[in-house]
Amino acid sequence: MDNARLRAVKENLLTSISMEQINLFSSSPKDDFPNIDGDVVIMGGYRGSILRDAKTRRRVWIPIKVGLNIRKISLEIGLSEDDETNVTKDIIPDGILSHIGPIDISRKLSRRLQANPNCRVHEFGYDWRLSLDNLSKQMVDYLRSLRQKSSAPWKGALVIAHSMGGVIAHGVMQQDPSLFRGLLYVGSPISCVNILGPLRNGENVLLSSKVLAAQVNFTMRSSFVFMPLDGRCFVDKATGEDIRLDFFNVNTWVRYRLSPCVAAPHPLSLKSVHEERRKVEGLTTTKSRTINVAEPTSLAPHQAPSPQQSSLPIADAVDYLRRTLERTRKFKESLAFDPSKEYPPLAVVYGGSVPTVRGARVSGEHDIMVGDYSDMIFGPGDGVVHSRNLMPPKGFQICAKVQSERGHVGLLSDVPSIGTALKAILDEESRREEKAADENVLKDIRKADITSGAGNGCQCDGQNTVDVQYGAAVTV
Numbered sequence: 443m444d445n446a447r448l449r450a451v452k453e454n455l456l457t458s459i460s461m462e463q464i465n466l467f468s469s470s471p472k473d474d475f476p477n478i479d480g481d482v483v484i485m486g487g488y489r490g491s492i493l494r495d496a497k498t499r500r501r502v503w504i505p506i507k508v509g510l511n512i513r514k515i516s517l518e519i520g521l522s523e524d525d526e527t528n529v530t531k532d533i534i535p536d537g538i539l540s541h542i543g544p545i546d547i548s549r550k551l552s553r554r555l556q557a558n559p560n561c562r563v564h565e566f567g568y569d570w571r572l573s574l575d576n577l578s579k580q581m582v583d584y585l586r587s588l589r590q591k592s593s594a595p596w597k598g599a600l601v602i603a604h605s606m607g608g609v610i611a612h613g614v615m616q617q618d619p620s621l622f623r624g625l626l627y628v629g630s631p632i633s634c635v636n637i638l639g640p641l642r643n644g645e646n647v648l649l650s651s652k653v654l655a656a657q658v659n660f661t662m663r664s665s666f667v668f669m670p671l672d673g674r675c676f677v678d679k680a681t682g683e684d685i686r687l688d689f690f691n692v693n694t695w696v697r698y699r700l701s702p703c704v705a706a707p708h709p710l711s712l713k714s715v716h717e718e719r720r721k722v723e724g725l726t727t728t729k730s731r732t733i734n735v736a737e738p739t740s741l742a743p744h745q746a747p748s749p750q751q752s753s754l755p756i757a758d759a760v761d762y763l764r765r766t767l768e769r770t771r772k773f774k775e776s777l778a779f780d781p782s783k784e785y786p787p788l789a790v791v792y793g794g795s796v797p798t799v800r801g802a803r804v805s806g807e808h809d810i811m812v813g814d815y816s817d818m819i820f821g822p823g824d825g826v827v828h829s830r831n832l833m834p835p836k837g838f839q840i841c842a843k844v845q846s847e848r849g850h851v852g853l854l855s856d857v858p859s860i861g862t863a864l865k866a867i868l869d870e871e872s873r874r875e876e877k878a879a880d881e882n883v884l885k886d887i888r889k890a891d892i893t894s895g896a897g898n899g900c901q902c903d904g905q906n907t908v909d910v911q912y913g914a915a916v917t918v
């Protein structure tokens with residue numbers, strides 16, 4: 443089975459070499475990237491922004507020395523609401539993670555946009571560990587500050603949002619659609635059940651198993667936004683029917699031992715992990731020795747030697763989880779389509795050629811309790827996000843859905859696909875402006891007819907005299 447993360451690294455290394463260096467004697471390829479003016483905001487996703495120590499300004503995400511166990515850091519957040527509110531006392535965000543060494547994530551895209559003097563390119567970096575309603579409020583303030591700085595009439599920002607960034611941006615749009623000129627979702631998930639693996643077993647960053655330990659992932663409020671509202675993840679092997687779980691009920695997490703922070707691992711868990719680890723490593727989209735900069739790619743416990751223990755008091759952890767799940771559910775429900783709102787043009791860039799986990803087959807509830815998720819169900823996606831679980835939610839109209847051959851990490855580096863989607867947004871903007879202009883003409887005609895009819899004793903039948911047809915957008 444294809445290693446999605448290694449594939450993304452290979453692709454990005456190849457595409458980071460300019461076409462001019464490869465085709466020294468060939469003519470330059472046609473550049474179809476749209477000519478964009480105004481404010482463009484690029485934002486990353488889960489683990490997609492640089493984090494720094496608030497006092498020393500040293501990187502805490504992603505620092506190579508930490509991954510090699512040369513330096514120690516802690517990304518864990520305290521369990522109280524005050525701990526999240528005061529998190530900037532210790533760690534602050536500092537721009538998006540645009541590249542890791544020679545591996546491009548979004549740097550090429552930023553440079554392409556910046557080549558246009560009429561385009562103002564901004565990077566919205568944020569602390570991706572926090573609650574998404576909190577992050578959405580921060581982004582509202584950020585976009586409003588751009589509006590205040592604009593000397594010309596402001597059209598709104600054209601936002602290019604990768605992965606979880608698209609979920610945050612969507613939440614902002616629900617609060618104030620006027621802040622957006624357009625929104626491009628790039629591999630943005632409605633849900634991503636792969637997060638269950640890191641929440642139960644933790645993950646490795648190079649040689650370090652402590653930076654993203656299960657307890658650390660548990661205290662990151664954003665981790666829980668990837669859980670599906672419909673409860674779909676597990677399928678019974680015997681019946682083929684879904685075993686739906688209410689992932690936003692704290693009792694589910696305790697009963698099924700989904701995190702060692704709220705329930706000790708099942709006695710059989712250690713044995714099952716050791717038995718299945720060798721089988722799973724050859725089949726799943728593992729991270730090998732690369733740094734994990736995106737959402738987890740697998741449900742299976744192959745990233746840690748055994749289910750991890752927690753040092754958090756169980757009662758405190760359960761209370762924290764109850765609050766966090768309720769808050770997260772409320773946020774996810776707020777993302778639903780609202781027919782009373784006037785939304786900006788929306789487009790999607792996604793990956794659909796990499797086998798992607800969408801769930802696991804289990805032998806009843808016992809396998810879930812033990813943590814045996816090794817019989818995974820794959821489908822088309824980008825290696826992290828399944829193509830059926832893409833933003834935006836049902837009801838929203840999109841003007842383009844562009845498939846990329848890249849894996850999840852490399853989607854923003856697919857500049858041609860991003861350009862195609864941005865052009866569709868601008869075309870939709872023009873179409874709407876033309877439609878509005880035509881409607882204004884019709885209103886003027888009606889007013890003139892009414893005025894003329896009143897003056898001459900004529901009666902107006904009120905029928906439109908102009909019939910204009912418009913292209914229809916696609917409804918998700």
